[in-house]
Amino acid sequence: MSFGGTLSILRSDSYAELSQYRDQHFRGTRYDQERLLRKSCTLYVGNLSFYTTEEQIHELFGKSGDIKKVIMGLDKVKKTACGFCFVEYYARGDAENAMRYINGTRLDDRIIRTDWDAGFKEGRQYGRGRSGGQVRDEYRQDYDAGRGGYGKTVQCQ
Amino acid sequence: MIRQLKECLKVNMYNEAVHLVRFLSDLVNCHVIAAPSMVAMFENFVSVTQEEDVPQVRCDWYMFAFLSSLPWVGKELYEKKDAEMDRLLSQAESYLKRRQKIHVPMLQVWTADKPHPQEEYLDCLWSQIQKLKKDRWQERHILRPYLAFDSVLCEALQHNLPPFTPPPHTEDSVYPMPRVIFRMFDYTDDPEGPVMPGSHSVERFVIEENLHCIIKSHWKERKTCAAQLLSYPGNNKIPLNYHIVEVIFAELFQLPSPPHIEVMYTTLLIELCKLQPGSLPQVLAQATEMLYMRLDTMNTTCVDRFINWFSHHLSNFQFRWSWEDWSDCLTQDLEKPKPKFVREVLEKCMRLSYHQRIIDIVPASFSVLSPANPVCIYKYGDESNRSLPGYTVALCLTIAIKNKASNDEIFSILKDVPNPNQDDDDGEGFTFNPLKIEVFVQTLLHLAAKSFSHSFSALAKFHEVFKTLAESDEGKLHVLRVVYEVWKNHPQMIAVLVDKMIRTQIVDCAAVANWIFSSELAHDFTRFYIWEILHSTIRKMNKHVLKIHKELEETKARLARQHKRRDSDDDDDDDDRSTDREDGPLEEQIERLQEKVESAQSEQKNLFLVIFQRFIMLLTEHLVRCETGGIDVFTPWYKSCIERLQQIFLQHHQIIQQYMVTLENLLFTAELDHHILAVFQQFCALQA
Numbered sequence: 093m094s095f096g097g098t099l100s101i102l103r104s105d106s107y108a109e110l111s112q113y114r115d116q117h118f119r120g121t122r123y124d125q126e127r128l129l130r131k132s133c134t135l136y137v138g139n140l141s142f143y144t145t146e147e148q149i150h151e152l153f154g155k156s157g158d159i160k161k162v163i164m165g166l167d168k169v170k171k172t173a174c175g176f177c178f179v180e181y182y183a184r185g186d187a188e189n190a191m192r193y194i195n196g197t198r199l200d201d202r203i204i205r206t207d208w209d210a211g212f213k214e215g216r217q218y219g220r221g222r223s224g225g226q227v228r229d230e231y232r233q234d235y236d237a238g239r240g241g242y243g244k245t246v247q248c249q
Numbered sequence: 250m251i252r253q254l255k256e257c258l259k260v261n262m263y264n265e266a267v268h269l270v271r272f273l274s275d276l277v278n279c280h281v282i283a284a285p286s287m288v289a290m291f292e293n294f295v296s297v298t299q300e301e302d303v304p305q306v307r308c309d310w311y312m313f314a315f316l317s318s319l320p321w322v323g324k325e326l327y328e329k330k331d332a333e334m335d336r337l338l339s340q341a342e343s344y345l346k347r348r349q350k351i352h353v354p355m356l357q358v359w360t361a362d363k364p365h366p367q368e369e370y371l372d373c374l375w376s377q378i379q380k381l382k383k384d385r386w387q388e389r390h391i392l393r394p395y396l397a398f399d400s401v402l403c404e405a406l407q408h409n410l411p412p413f414t415p416p417p418h419t420e421d422s423v424y425p426m427p428r429v430i431f432r433m434f435d436y437t438d439d440p441e442g443p444v445m446p447g448s449h450s451v452e453r454f455v456i457e458e459n460l461h462c463i464i465k466s467h468w469k470e471r472k473t474c475a476a477q478l479l480s481y482p483g484n485n486k487i488p489l490n491y492h493i494v495e496v497i498f499a500e501l502f503q504l505p506s507p508p509h510i511e512v513m514y515t516t517l518l519i520e521l522c523k524l525q526p527g528s529l530p531q532v533l534a535q536a537t538e539m540l541y542m543r544l545d546t547m548n549t550t551c552v553d554r555f556i557n558w559f560s561h562h563l564s565n566f567q568f569r570w571s572w573e574d575w576s577d578c579l580t581q582d583l584e585k586p587k588p589k590f591v592r593e594v595l596e597k598c599m600r601l602s603y604h605q606r607i608i609d610i611v612p613a614s615f616s617v618l619s620p621a622n623p624v625c626i627y628k629y630g631d632e633s634n635r636s637l638p639g640y641t642v643a644l645c646l647t648i649a650i651k652n653k654a655s656n657d658e659i660f661s662i663l664k665d666v667p668n669p670n671q672d673d674d675d676g677e678g679f680t681f682n683p684l685k686i687e688v689f690v691q692t693l694l695h696l697a698a699k700s701f702s703h704s705f706s707a708l709a710k711f712h713e714v715f716k717t718l719a720e721s722d723e724g725k726l727h728v729l730r731v732v733y734e735v736w737k738n739h740p741q742m743i744a745v746l747v748d749k750m751i752r753t754q755i756v757d758c759a760a761v762a763n764w765i766f767s768s769e770l771a772h773d774f775t776r777f778y779i780w781e782i783l784h785s786t787i788r789k790m791n792k793h794v795l796k797i798h799k800e801l802e803e804t805k806a807r808l809a810r811q812h813k814r815r816d817s818d819d820d821d822d823d824d825d826r827s828t829d830r831e832d833g834p835l836e837e838q839i840e841r842l843q844e845k846v847e848s849a850q851s852e853q854k855n856l857f858l859v860i861f862q863r864f865i866m867l868l869t870e871h872l873v874r875c876e877t878g879g880i881d882v883f884t885p886w887y888k889s890c891i892e893r894l895q896q897i898f899l900q901h902h903q904i905i906q907q908y909m910v911t912l913e914n915l916l917f918t919a920e921l922d923h924h925i926l927a928v929f930q931q932f933c934a935l936q937a
Binding site for chain 2: 101102104105106107108145146147148150151152155156158162163164189192193194197198199200201
């Protein structure tokens with residue numbers, strides 16, 4: 093039955109679609125990666141404050157469904173939180189709802205961003221910036237109190 | 250289209266069916282369909298109310314489909330066939346008068362009729378249609394583009410609808426749940442702006458239907474949804490922001506469940522605030538204030554949703570709120586709805602931030618309502634506790650665990666713990682020993698207190714110990730008790746630990762249910778987190794049954810495909826023995842899964858029976874005590890408890906429908922106090 097089927101606007105689900113980002117460290121083909129992204133139950137969550145806790149993440153992301161696991165992103169050197177995490181749900185539908193309703197809202201007073209992740213693998217919990225944190229914190233010019241102040245490059249000046 | 254309508258009804262797609270009927274109605278307005286044939290279809294709809302031995306909800310839908318189309322096409326039909334329409338309307342009236350409304354109290358958001366009565370949806374619609382008729386079917390709100398082309402359209406060839414026989418009622422037919430119309434605003438709430446149409450005006454009906462329809466169309470796209478809502482036509486003639494807020498809260502508070510996931514409404518309201526920063530936040534604040542003022546009579550389930558919405562909303566706006574406006578709640582008993590609401594909101598706000606933040610955002614006078622600092626309570630922590638039994642073992646255990654001891658080493662340390670319950674042990678020391686459980690669980694949880702992940706790792710690492718200690722039902726119950734003792738300041742931690750323990754089968758769902766109703770938890774019985782845990786437990790049970798069922802169906806399908814493949818290979822030698830061998834493993838699997846399904850379903854049924862039984866015991870105790878003591882039954886505790894019982898029925902109604910006979914014969918019998926029996930009767934009336 094095709095009620096409103098001709099109007100693609102009614103079918104639109106843009107918040108739950110894949111973004112342009114593809115993990116450059118992914119082991120496998122682009123095709124493999126996209127296949128995994130399309131059936132993934134895991135979300136990457138970015139722009140967290142370094143002080144945001146697993147408990148806060150669990151409370152917020154629990155609003156779209158039962159969480160299987162939260163993995164905090166860590167500075168590779170210091171092994172402290174560096175502002176991102178992975179949230180894995182039991183059901184993809186719950187992850188989709190998080191993309192629709194939690195992405196772009198605030199946690200710990202910061203607008204957070206979620207994106208599909210192909211699945212956690214050991215080692216992916218570490219920042220990939222040269223100083224140990226995330227790449228974005230290497231080069232940014234602004235002062236962000238929740239993310240260690242100035243970017244690393246700026247700090248070394 | 251008639252065929253599509255029939256197909257919709259056969260597969261229980263009632264929303265789509267209503268839209269089809271309305272579309273057909275508008276086609277009458279365009280002179281595409283001849284009015285008399287539409288009247289004939291409506292005559293068939295209304296005649297469903299004459300059917301015998303059918304659920305009332307079936308007749309309700311056909312009545313709704315008829316009445317709700319009249320704002321669109323009533324005028325046209327009345328002009329062409331007034332006698333027939335009058336007859337239909339009088340049949341409608343007599344049906345509406347004789348239908349039973351036992352279910353209504355269960356679906357009402359507030360138990361009070363002031364300031365706005367919570368009307369049953371068909372009653373409200375009937376009042377609106379009657380008023381419309383009195384106004385001679387003048388309806389000015391619906392967009393009628395065909396009016397501009399009337400001179401051309403009335404020349405067109407009209408078609409007759411083929412006769413429509415409503416598909417008969419079957420075992421599989423599931424009709425829409427009855428509803429109660431949610432109203433929180435009237436024209437007095439926005440004295441400066443355009444007048445809000447009255448509650449029995451057809452404009453109110455049309456606006457609400459259209460706004461609900463927008464949400465239904467765009468719920469996945471919050472920006473689009475917000476934009477579409479705000480650009481609703483005629484938004485300078487009606488107080489649109491008020492309508493939007495009312496419609497959104499109507500959905501959020503709908504019983505049994507909101508049409509969409511709760512978090513959608515929070516985010517939608519935030520988008521609306523972004524698009525109308527000068528006006529919508531004020532309406533929302535006004536609405537919040539009104540909802541707060543009426544907490545005393547609000548259904549507990551709806552209060553839960555209000556708590557979740559408000560705390561999440563505040564977390565997006567730096568928790569800014571005029572708390573002093575609510576200081577009236579500080580002088581009330583803490584169990585009363587208003588202070589209780591504020592406490593629960595602050596606790597939820599804390600979960601989204603941290604303890605000190607909450608202390609900082611409320612006035613000092615609100616400290617009595619502030620949440621506890623979520624720290625762990627370790628009974629063997631202090632030197633002063635060294636006289637406690639098990640203290641030395643706890644110390645020993647702590648050192649061992651820090652030194653990465655194995656499960657076996659833990660077992661041998663625990664062997665030294667005496668059993669306060671019995672003099673003789675069975676040698677292995679694995680009978681129910683509450684002290685062993687206490688020492689182990691306290692110590693482990695204390696060591697793992699740093700974060701959820703630490704605690705989950707601890708549960709995983711020492712899973713074997715947990716399973717052994719909690720083997721018996723008493724063991725499971727005691728583990729839960731100790732978890733509570735350690736983490737009673739941190740309800741969120743209790744919830745995630747209970748969840749993990751169910752999923753790793755350290756405790757089972759029935760143990761959690763019994764624990765919730767135990768006397769140790771009586772103090773926290775009315776707290777929100779307890780019911781979150783119970784409903785989460787029931788949901789896990791339900792999902793588990795569905796999962797195994799699905800596995801069984803999939804395996805059966807595999808076997809069927811295998812048979813089909815074999816049947817089509819009729820060139821091959823038909824060796825009976827080899828085909829049996831092929832089928833063997835799959836058939837075995839099916840048999841095993843069948844047993845698993847039966848056992849899971851039995852566990853599920855048992856869970857509900859336990860819960861209902863405990864509710865009945867608890868409520869009966871209270872009722873008897875009040876009767877003999879001559880005190881009023883309706884304490885805040887009682888209201889909360891009876892509504893929690895209602896909530897079990899409403900949130901899991903599909904599963905519970907399966908157990909109706911058992912419930913009626915075993916638990917909800919005629920001897921039961923009428924207060925409790927009424928809840929069961931209201932539930933039965935929902936799909937009757």
